Amino acid sequence: MLFDQILQYCLSGLSTGAIYGLIGVGFSIIFNATGIINFAQGEFVMLGGMLTLLFLETLALPLWAAIPCAIAASMVAGLLFERLAIRPLRQPTPINLVIITIGGSILIRGLAMLAWGKDTHALPPFSGNDPISILGATILPQHIWILVVTVFIVAVNRFYFYHTISGKAMRACAYNRRAAGLVGIDVRRMVLFSFVISSALGSIAGLIVAPLTMTSYDVGIMLGLKGFCAAIIGGMSSGIATVIGGLLLGILESLGAGLISSGYKDAIAFIILLLILVIRPQGLFGKAESERV
Amino acid sequence: MMKRLLAVCSAMAVCLLMATASLASGTIKIGALFAVTGPAAFLGEPEKKTLEMLVKETNSKGGINGMKLEAVIYDTGGDATKAVQLATKLVKDDKVAVIIGPSTTGESMAVIPVVEKEKIPLISCAAGIKITDPVKHWVFKTPANDHVAAEKILNYMSHHKQKSIALLTVTDGFGASGRDQIKTLARQKGFTIVADEVYGPKDTDMTAQLTKIRGIKPDAIICWGTNPGPAVITKNVKQLGIKTPLYMSHGVASKKFIELAGADAAEGVMLPAGKLAIYDVLSKNDPQFKLLKEYDHAYKKSYGSEASTFGGYAYDAFLLTSNAIKRSGSTPEQIRNGIEQASRLVSISGVFNMTAKDHNGLDLSAFEMVRIHKGDWSMIK
Numbered sequence A: 001m002l003f004d005q006i007l008q009y010c011l012s013g014l015s016t017g018a019i020y021g022l023i024g025v026g027f028s029i030i031f032n033a034t035g036i037i038n039f040a041q042g043e044f045v046m047l048g049g050m051l052t053l054l055f056l057e058t059l060a061l062p063l064w065a066a067i068p069c070a071i072a073a074s075m076v077a078g079l080l081f082e083r084l085a086i087r088p089l090r091q092p093t094p095i096n097l098v099i100i101t102i103g104g105s106i107l108i109r110g111l112a113m114l115a116w117g118k119d120t121h122a123l124p125p126f127s128g129n130d131p132i133s134i135l136g137a138t139i140l141p142q143h144i145w146i147l148v149v150t151v152f153i154v155a156v157n158r159f160y161f162y163h164t165i166s167g168k169a170m171r172a173c174a175y176n177r178r179a180a181g182l183v184g185i186d187v188r189r190m191v192l193f194s195f196v197i198s199s200a201l202g203s204i205a206g207l208i209v210a211p212l213t214m215t216s217y218d219v220g221i222m223l224g225l226k227g228f229c230a231a232i233i234g235g236m237s238s239g240i241a242t243v244i245g246g247l248l249l250g251i252l253e254s255l256g257a258g259l260i261s262s263g264y265k266d267a268i269a270f271i272i273l274l275l276i277l278v279i280r281p282q283g284l285f286g287k288a289e290s291e292r293v
Numbered sequence B: 001m002m003k004r005l006l007a008v009c010s011a012m013a014v015c016l017l018m019a020t021a022s023l024a025s026g027t028i029k030i031g032a033l034f035a036v037t038g039p040a041a042f043l044g045e046p047e048k049k050t051l052e053m054l055v056k057e058t059n060s061k062g063g064i065n066g067m068k069l070e071a072v073i074y075d076t077g078g079d080a081t082k083a084v085q086l087a088t089k090l091v092k093d094d095k096v097a098v099i100i101g102p103s104t105t106g107e108s109m110a111v112i113p114v115v116e117k118e119k120i121p122l123i124s125c126a127a128g129i130k131i132t133d134p135v136k137h138w139v140f141k142t143p144a145n146d147h148v149a150a151e152k153i154l155n156y157m158s159h160h161k162q163k164s165i166a167l168l169t170v171t172d173g174f175g176a177s178g179r180d181q182i183k184t185l186a187r188q189k190g191f192t193i194v195a196d197e198v199y200g201p202k203d204t205d206m207t208a209q210l211t212k213i214r215g216i217k218p219d220a221i222i223c224w225g226t227n228p229g230p231a232v233i234t235k236n237v238k239q240l241g242i243k244t245p246l247y248m249s250h251g252v253a254s255k256k257f258i259e260l261a262g263a264d265a266a267e268g269v270m271l272p273a274g275k276l277a278i279y280d281v282l283s284k285n286d287p288q289f290k291l292l293k294e295y296d297h298a299y300k301k302s303y304g305s306e307a308s309t310f311g312g313y314a315y316d317a318f319l320l321t322s323n324a325i326k327r328s329g330s331t332p333e334q335i336r337n338g339i340e341q342a343s344r345l346v347s348i349s350g351v352f353n354m355t356a357k358d359h360n361g362l363d364l365s366a367f368e369m370v371r372i373h374k375g376d377w378s379m380i381k
Helices: A002-034 A041-058 A063-086 A094-116 A141-163 A165-175 A177-182 A187-213 A220-233 A240-260 A262-279 B002-026 B041-060 B080-092 B105-118 B146-159 B173-189 B207-216 B229-240 B255-261 B289-303 B309-328 B332-340
Strands: A132-134 A137-139 B027-034 B068-075 B098-100 B122-124 B139-141 B164-170 B192-199 B220-224 B246-248 B270-274 B367-373 B376-379
Touching (some): A002 A041, A002 A137, A002 A165, A002 A187, A002 A220, A002 B207, A041 A063, A094 A220, A137 B229, A141 A165, A141 A187, A165 A177, A177 A187, A187 A220, A187 B229, A240 A262, A240 B207, A262 B207, B027 B041, B027 B309, B041 B068, B041 B289, B080 B105, B098 B309, B105 B139, B105 B173, B146 B173, B146 B270, B164 B207, B173 B192, B220 B229, B229 B246, B309 B332
Parallel strands (some): B098 B122, B246 B270
Antiparallel strands (some): B270 B367, B367 B376
């Protein structure tokens, strides 16, 4: 009995954790390219779900067409956000940029509220609703979608950052913007790219989770914060470490809610965040950086 | 010359005075505080729309006793501090005769000292029991108390010999109040609470709590929250294959809940529902049937969406007010007395019987137990 309970906690934790991880990767990509935390990342998660719904219901597209349309529309939103809010800034100190992203998130949320109202909406599951039993624990087909998409995204990310020119260029910007500029990398274009990529990731996370958790104009706040936690645990890496951070967070949350008390579920996440920031600010898997003069 | 000027001036002044006087006797100002934006907007928005619709309708029929109504509606954003400021503004600047709202319990409690001091009747649209218990001279409320809904569930359970309860409540005001009420009532009625789990209003997965509950094997699960949490829970229950009877609160008594959870997962979920949500399965002889149907149709015609229980709270408040004005007059004092004397007043939330000791006036008959069957409500006994 206890075994399948624990297995259930872990499986539930894995699927929510995968979402946290995906959102976290979006945070890290922008952080690495620009050095800022994009607090509007959660809103792209919301846009993913809401835009899919828009294409699906209002424009009556089939699901397989609505999803790419929603991702593309979110990427346009990310592009506009960078162009209109981030780039025109005269003195782009990190604190100004961070505050702009917070303002941007409030704006996007407000627009979504006006456009779609305050109601919660449900997306249909991608492939059925019949639970699948694994050793006494049950998951839904949608959970498998989430896990598969997460693995796929991690693989694509890995390929992009290590085997393509623009991915390598973005990593170069992450290491040293000035030097990257000096060797002829267009840093501003890389920043734009980072916003487009992470808005795509955010919207993918938003639309694959929406059939389970439903979506509304304000889902981005909490999911964004959890994704941020995942990114911190993963040491702001734009690859597997952040996803592992998310999975860890999801599993600990679920085990905490099940075995300790459901009242402390969110507290567990934020205690982990604080502990990591105090003890290992470079993330669980990172090596401590030494300042070179 | 001087004299003539004086005469003209005084004549003008008299005219002006008369104009204001006639204005004062010709319109009754109804103040309203609703959380039209912010986290409680799902309450405030239908409340505002309902009140606007009713005032327009009443005025087009010639007003009450020949007097026109004027609604002064402010948006509190769900913020108690703002609600207090706006309540003061309604009383001092707009000089309203009665205040409808606020939408939430927190705001209502904050506004109560203002109206008690200024002696203006307040008809709150929030459900919290402490608003009218203990009774305050100037304060009424229209939603039935949470414990009435809880009692409805527990009565049904004891009828079906279900003795142990697993609680799963949301960590906001609504959930906390429901949790307290169920615990107290369960103790009085001899139920045992075997699990007491909670979840956050924005949580997206409750399988952990439900897995724990599944291990305990209670006779029934009672979930207390408003959308989307209960819809997620309903899906999770289906996913985990839990066969234990699942009860929801009256907070999800709308078609929206079935839509979110999916008719398949929601099959068999039981809940106490206000009669507006289920009027199409209600007996035609029910005293409220005609009014509920009219309200729903009028709301659909004006706004193109279904009327909600929350809008119904504003409807009740308006009906109590207009009834009181008809009966006893239009000063704040007269309106207050009129509201307190309302008896067998058929409205949306129920049939109101106000007394000096009961400023809510609703009993168990305000709710009906329903089960969700094939995506629709069916009455259960």
